[in-house]
Amino acid sequence: MAAAENQTVQVVADIGGTNARFACVRSGDRVTGSEDIQAVKKFACANYPHFEEAVRSYLAWGEAHGHLARVERICLAVAGPVGQDWIDLPNNHWAFSVRALEQSLGLPVTIINDFSAQILSIQALGADDLLWLGNARPVANASGVTAVVGAGTGLGVSALTSGGEILPSEGGHVSFAPVNAHQAAILGQLWQRYERVSVERLLSGMGLANLYWANACLEGAEKTLSAPEITAGARTGDALCKRTIEDFCAILGSVAGDAALMIGAYDGVYLSGGILPQMLDLVDTDLIRRSFDHKGRFSDLCAAIPLAIITAAEPGLIGCAQALRLSCATAPS
Secondary structure (H helix, E strand, O other), X not given: OOOOXXXXXXXXXXXXXXXXXXXXXXXXXXXXOHHHOEEEEEEEHHHOXXXXXXXXXXXXXXXXXXXXXXXXXXXXXXXXXXXXXXXXXXXXXXXXXXXXXHHHHOOOEEEEEHHHHHHXXXXXXXXXXXXXXXXXXXXXXXXXXXXXXXXXXOEEEEEEOXXXXXXXXXXXXXXXXOOOHHHHHHHHHHOOOOOOOEHHHOOOHHHXXXXXXXXHHHOOOOOOOOHHHHHHHHHOXXXXXXXHHHHHHHHHHHHHHHHHHHHOOOOOEEEEOOHHHHOOOOOOXXXXXXXXXXXXXXXXXXXXXXXEEEOOOOHHHHHHHHHHHHHHHHOOO
16 A cells, blocks of 8 residues: 555554564554555564664555654553553563654654454454354343453553453463462473563463473473474474373463453453464364363363454554554543
């Protein structure tokens, strides 16, 4: 999409711990799926000492390719706390002042949490953007709470109330609770590395590596692999790598079910983040569903909660576009 000379666009960005993804949408357009997100460009965070340099690189690239003739505003979804002027991203080296960024760019800048963007994207996702686990499906015109649980560089949790209020959280940092003897043994191993083991220590890129290391130690041979090496090993049939992926799926389902009960997300839980889409061929969706439902006296309740994996290419960017649309709709005229 090359922007017409008089067509204004809004820039959206999903800023993670490893990569920053930028795109644009036409001002005033309603985003109904990935096809409405245009001019997507990914930048490695490590390549830019300062965040503004990454923003300017995208603006320069977009202008050079005819995508950004007239930029109206920017929305950034960041993997970290928001609400203050100073934004300090915990999973990479970037930190910046929102006001200073606006002044330097000459554009209004909206900042939202990356998992606020994930939860906002759900209303714009189509049937091809979701992989349902189990038989439960959302009820039309439901008026309850939905939640997103996403594993990537870290683990994010967010929810949306019936009134449209976003409930951001640091749910990825709650303590890991084993549900069987094997998981308890994994926890025992990880206590050798960490004084406190949060669920993010198991459900993230580093979480896959931690699970592999713990399983190797339990077999009497301390070994380490990176997350890409583990998924590659699982595809070639390596037993320890396959066990690691199985543990990841079981723990993810269990944690997602815990989140549903804690938040009251009875209208649906959506699994997002960068890890699952990259290893869908290895994921045991039945195991995730069983672990989600396995809640003792509340198993029947959890079994009735819709559970899906988000397979859309850029849900964070879709959510940013939704945030801009909502902010424009509620802004005073």
